[in-house]
Amino acid sequence: MALFDCRIDARSGHARALTYVTAHGDFQTPMFMPVGTHATVKGITPDRLKELGAQVVLANAYHLAMRPGAEVVADAGGVHAFMDYPGPMLTDSGGFQIFSLADTVKLTDDGVEFKSIYDGARVFWTPEENMRIQELIGADIAMQLDQCAPYPAERAFVERAVDLSAAWAKRCLAAHTRPDQTLFGIVQGGMHQDLRLESVRRLLEIESASVEAGGRRFGGFGIGGYSVGESHEVMFETLGSVARALPEDRPRYLMGVGNPTTLVRAVGEGVDMFDCVLPTRTARMGTAFSSTGRMNMRNAKFTRDFTPLDLTCGCYTCTHFTRAYLRHLIKQDEMLGGILLTIHNLHYLLDLMRRARAAVLAGVYDDFLQTWLDSPASKDY
């Protein structure tokens, strides 16, 4: 298979199992991608990530451009060499920071002005500049610059986000040149079915025009603008039809979603890739995923609980340490507490997606989904 080829290994209902080729190795879906915003997945070494079976790791173009600077990362030999992660990587464009750092941002049709959260420096990013930055950083997959609408939002606001994101998709695709990197377009449209489908239609139109002119196509598609405050049910009203409106032959990436049950359900709707800070952030704050639902390891009931975190889990944390010890570490703000829960939570989601893939390959995804929904692990959904 050639670079950025995507093979469909199996289907089961709407669920898919893909193999995708990058310059830093293949990855297989369904897949969860740990988030390493500052070119580090907090609290965990790259060799441990590999041991856990992580495939793609995320970094963030906005944060790396601010610190240490995209040129520094480029001079280091690119983000893989900089952080010593040998596998595939993906950079988010900074589009999400337009949303999350909204009060430091000025939007125009031509681009976005960020006021640095680190030193107040103002930088103006056109889509072209954003592509230059992401090419310097050098991940295998770059995301287009986009605008993510909040929820709830006026329909007119969401329409504008769709317009702006489509305009920027076109400019990103035209500006993107690096041969060992591919670009994903991003679907917006909030919770409006028609706007979502319109957003998909425009991305495909932009791609067709590009290909006709001898230009590039998208390597895959991000589904952005979900998990911004809406309920799960509201998200699933539109998610499936949006995912399946996207081309079959390329990955569909639901951005920013990491709730275990949402992942399992979304795979059933035809989504292939996910990323989220949830497993790593909540780990540092003391929350663990488990086969019986979320556990707050600060709780007093674990003071003298000398059993493993999760008896059904085979990760390093669960095979070596007790709940009492983990609670002690978290309560004391010892860094090892966050590290051990991060290992566990990442293992939990990575393993969940491996089992999902196995179910797709076996052609029994519906059973897998139903078994999941019937299990206590889904109860905190």
Place this chain on the structure above:
RNA sequence: GUGGCUGUAGUUCAGUCGGCUAGAAUGCCAGAUUGUGGCUCUGGAGGUCGUGGGUUCAAGUCCCAUCAGCCACC
């Protein structure tokens, strides 16, 4: 032994001229966390104001005694 200082929430402390249901921080208990501005955020519980007496309409606050701790000097 004498003199002084200090006793208020688990802890460290604030508490005006005596005046509503005695506050803060931290700790404790619980909840949140979704393309990472997070040792973060949101709730909650917790006090016979060392003890006894007195003055006063009213005392954490003023007076007396007493106990404890600390300091200094014999």
